[in-house]
Amino acid sequence: MLTRTLYASSLLSALAVAAPAPQVPGYTNADASFSVSQDEGPVATVFGPDSQIPAIATSAPSAYPRVSADPTGATSHGPYEGTATTTGAVTANTTLAQAIAPLPPNPTATYYNAQGVLLNPAPAPYTPNGGLGTNGTEPRYMVNSDFDFESIALGLYQEWIELDLFNNGLAVFSEEDFLEAGLTAEDRAYIAFMAVQETGHATLLTNMLGEAAPVQCTYDYPFRTVREFIDFNQKLTRYGESGVWGFINHLDSREVGQLLAQSIATEARQQMSFRQMLGLHPMPVWFETGIPQSWAWTYLAPYISSCPENQTRLAWQNFPGLHFVNQANPNRFSPNDTQPNEVVGNRTADPSDSTIPADESCVNLNVTGVGCGPGIARNRSEPLSFPGKLINVTWEDPGLPVGPNNSYITATSAGQPAFVAWVSQLNLTYTPLTVTGPNVGYTIQPAGEVYEGDPAVNGTMFVALTDADPFLTPFNLSMINPHVRALGLFQAG
Numbered sequence: 001m002l003t004r005t006l007y008a009s010s011l012l013s014a015l016a017v018a019a020p021a022p023q024v025p026g027y028t029n030a031d032a033s034f035s036v037s038q039d040e041g042p043v044a045t046v047f048g049p050d051s052q053i054p055a056i057a058t059s060a061p062s063a064y065p066r067v068s069a070d071p072t073g074a075t076s077h078g079p080y081e082g083t084a085t086t087t088g089a090v091t092a093n094t095t096l097a098q099a100i101a102p103l104p105p106n107p108t109a110t111y112y113n114a115q116g117v118l119l120n121p122a123p124a125p126y127t128p129n130g131g132l133g134t135n136g137t138e139p140r141y142m143v144n145s146d147f148d149f150e151s152i153a154l155g156l157y158q159e160w161i162e163l164d165l166f167n168n169g170l171a172v173f174s175e176e177d178f179l180e181a182g183l184t185a186e187d188r189a190y191i192a193f194m195a196v197q198e199t200g201h202a203t204l205l206t207n208m209l210g211e212a213a214p215v216q217c218t219y220d221y222p223f224r225t226v227r228e229f230i231d232f233n234q235k236l237t238r239y240g241e242s243g244v245w246g247f248i249n250h251l252d253s254r255e256v257g258q259l260l261a262q263s264i265a266t267e268a269r270q271q272m273s274f275r276q277m278l279g280l281h282p283m284p285v286w287f288e289t290g291i292p293q294s295w296a297w298t299y300l301a302p303y304i305s306s307c308p309e310n311q312t313r314l315a316w317q318n319f320p321g322l323h324f325v326n327q328a329n330p331n332r333f334s335p336n337d338t339q340p341n342e343v344v345g346n347r348t349a350d351p352s353d354s355t356i357p358a359d360e361s362c363v364n365l366n367v368t369g370v371g372c373g374p375g376i377a378r379n380r381s382e383p384l385s386f387p388g389k390l391i392n393v394t395w396e397d398p399g400l401p402v403g404p405n406n407s408y409i410t411a412t413s414a415g416q417p418a419f420v421a422w423v424s425q426l427n428l429t430y431t432p433l434t435v436t437g438p439n440v441g442y443t444i445q446p447a448g449e450v451y452e453g454d455p456a457v458n459g460t461m462f463v464a465l466t467d468a469d470p471f472l473t474p475f476n477l478s479m480i481n482p483h484v485r486a487l488g489l490f491q492a493g
């Protein structure tokens with residue numbers, strides 16, 4: 001398959017050289033100053049031995065041990081049946097206010113450079129004044145506040161589930177199951193590699209926390225097919241990644257932020273790869289969004305069934321779930337035909353049902369614009385969702401047990417829901433909520449662009465019901481939390 005693709009594209013480039021055609025409207029004078037001839041002789045059939053090139057025998061020095069092998073932890077799964085011995089989020093002995101009060105801009109945030117010249121003495125050659133952690137202090141790669149600790153501990157809960165999850169799909173589905181979903185042995189090896197990446201991420205985060213670092217738990221997954229496994233993965237890595245973008249620049253420890261960024265860059269690639277395996281557009285947005293920690297914890301917690309005794313608990317909030325009754329099903333070539341509640345369960349990040357009739361499915365369709373088998377990029381001629389679509393919602397009341405050992409309780413401090421808050425890319429957009437019954441209502445998917453030509457709402461994104469519509473931007477989005485009545489995950493594209 002890969003060989004065929006490469007061969008096809010080298011044929012294409014040979015053609016392009018022979019007969020250059022303008023393919024980009026408005027981009028004229030794209031004179032190709034190159035001209036090569038492509039050997040079109042027979043392809044290789046014998047592989048090796050290669051040339052013997054200069055090299056010496058060498059081996060790696062002993063490396064830092066990982067906190068877990070791969071695979072590890074409990075491999076049994078399912079819901080938690082016991083009784084929680086403790087409940088609720090971790091709280092401080094003293095809580096100073098019910099919400100953070102807004103303040104005017106920081107008085108020192110005034111730097112403006114109209115000339116583009118250096119305005120301050122440079123501390124050293126080629127070293128412009130300013131920056132944090134640039135004055136020679138020795139880096140300390142440890143969390144440096146309760147905020148840092150709780151954020152990285154949340155990140156570690158996420159890394160642990162990914163480690164188990166990626167292995168779990170490989171363990172429960174057969175080679176044939178994967179092939180039916182269009183995924184080959186090489187794709188399975190790739191997913192296995194991603195699981196191993198998680199052992200490294202878990203090691204890094206554990207070390208930055210110290211001895212109270214959370215350990216791996218036992219999980220309860222929603223998927224029943226390979227497509228649903230992949231869909232669950234693209235959702236889970238979406239909120240894992242966005243959860244980190246939401247807090248990374250608020251961390252006290254810049255050193256921790258540095259290493260975390262280097263691991264979340266990998267997670268971002270995982271998210272894109274899972275979208276490709278589902279035949280979705282790999283990245284239908286210009287910016288990846290950030291969400292508050294309590295949002296990431298709300299999405300993640302329902303899939304953790306229990307954690308070992310003495311597990312370090314988290315301080316974040318679990319919001320009640322928000323459900324999109326007509327959440328578009330990415331397994332359909334015609335997402336408009338999605339039936340109500342066509343998802344596999346009632347947890348907010350559950351995948352769409354992949355067991356729809358074969359003649360309604362796009363999985364094995366080899367038709368450009370319609371097929372949704374794995375692909376580097378797919379054009380869906382019928383979008384999953386679109387501005388102006390009526391979106392039916394239902395939402396849960398607070399007070400439900402969720403998460404490890406059912407020991408966290410969903411909570412909200414919001415009043416009656418009145419708005420639907422759409423969080424994607426750089427944007428927070430509110431639409432009015434029309435309530436039509438107890439915990440039932442609808443809204444309309446908004447239009448609106450980030451910058452000209454980039455519709456804000458697309459991809460796997462975040463939607464909340466709120467009781468107010470405060471103006472918030474990516475760096476103060478967490479001030480929405482006191483207004484959040486329920487929280488869901490929306491498949492816009």
Ligand SMILES: *[C@@H]1O[C@H](CO)[C@@H](O)[C@H](O)[C@H]1NC(C)=O
Nearest residue numbers: 090091092093094095145146
């Ligand atoms: C918080 O209160 C508990 C119970 O009174 C006490 O044991 C603990 O030391 C207190 N923690 C702090 C950090 O003050």
Ligand SMILES: *[C@@H]1O[C@H](CO)[C@@H](O)[C@H](O)[C@H]1NC(C)=O
Nearest residue numbers: 131132133134135136137254
């Ligand atoms: C160096 O910069 C850090 C912030 O990055 C600051 O906390 C510290 O006080 C500075 N040290 C000196 C000696 O200026």
Ligand SMILES: *[C@@H]1O[C@H](CO)[C@@H](O)[C@H](O)[C@H]1NC(C)=O
Nearest residue numbers: 084085086306307308309405
């Ligand atoms: C959670 O459940 C596990 C498995 O039954 C048990 O070992 C652990 O002690 C429980 N933890 C809490 C906090 O109840």
Ligand SMILES: *[C@@H]1O[C@H](CO)[C@@H](O)[C@H](O)[C@H]1NC(C)=O
Nearest residue numbers: 212215307308309310311312
């Ligand atoms: C949990 O912590 C208590 C108190 O520190 C300790 O006595 C107990 O052995 C710990 N249990 C486990 C399973 O680590």
Ligand SMILES: *[C@@H]1O[C@H](CO)[C@@H](O)[C@H](O)[C@H]1NC(C)=O
Nearest residue numbers: 334335336381382383386389
């Ligand atoms: C899906 O529904 C929208 C709104 O009614 C409509 O404009 C669009 O044409 C429909 N898609 C197809 C492929 O029929």
Ligand SMILES: *[C@@H]1O[C@H](CO)[C@@H](O)[C@H](O)[C@H]1NC(C)=O
Nearest residue numbers: 321345346347395396397400
């Ligand atoms: C979700 O589904 C489970 C299993 O069917 C059920 O036990 C639970 O009550 C449902 N929860 C909600 C909030 O509807």
Ligand SMILES: *[C@@H]1O[C@H](CO)[C@@H](O)[C@H](O)[C@H]1NC(C)=O
Nearest residue numbers: 001364365366367368371373
């Ligand atoms: C898909 O369709 C194209 C064009 O009709 C054809 O060349 C190709 O072999 C088909 N691929 C598969 C896997 O059926």
Ligand SMILES: *[C@@H]1O[C@H](CO)[C@@H](O)[C@H](O)[C@H]1NC(C)=O
Nearest residue numbers: 368369370377378379380381
């Ligand atoms: C794919 O989508 C792009 C952008 O929407 C469009 O310009 C292009 O013609 C489409 N290509 C195919 C093969 O459908």
Ligand SMILES: *[C@@H]1O[C@H](CO)[C@@H](O)[C@H](O)[C@H]1NC(C)=O
Nearest residue numbers: 281284383385386455458493
């Ligand atoms: C989402 O992005 C894809 C890929 O560019 C595009 O085809 C689709 O129309 C977009 N959806 C919306 C609602 O703009």
Ligand SMILES: *[C@@H]1O[C@H](CO)[C@@H](O)[C@H](O)[C@H]1NC(C)=O
Nearest residue numbers: 325326340391392436441442
């Ligand atoms: C969605 O909401 C509209 C408006 O209240 C209603 O007419 C329609 O029946 C709802 N559809 C579903 C599937 O709940």
Ligand SMILES: *[C@@H]1O[C@H](CO)[C@@H](O)[C@H](O)[C@H]1NC(C)=O
Nearest residue numbers: 426427428429448449450456
């Ligand atoms: C989206 O965010 C950008 C950047 O802050 C802003 O310019 C734009 O007006 C926002 N668009 C919408 C629809 O909110």
Ligand SMILES: *[C@@H]1O[C@H](CO)[C@@H](O)[C@H](O)[C@H]1NC(C)=O
Nearest residue numbers: 102103470471472473476479
């Ligand atoms: C959030 O930040 C924006 C500036 O980016 C500001 O206009 C807005 O008032 C802030 N919101 C709150 C509630 O502080």
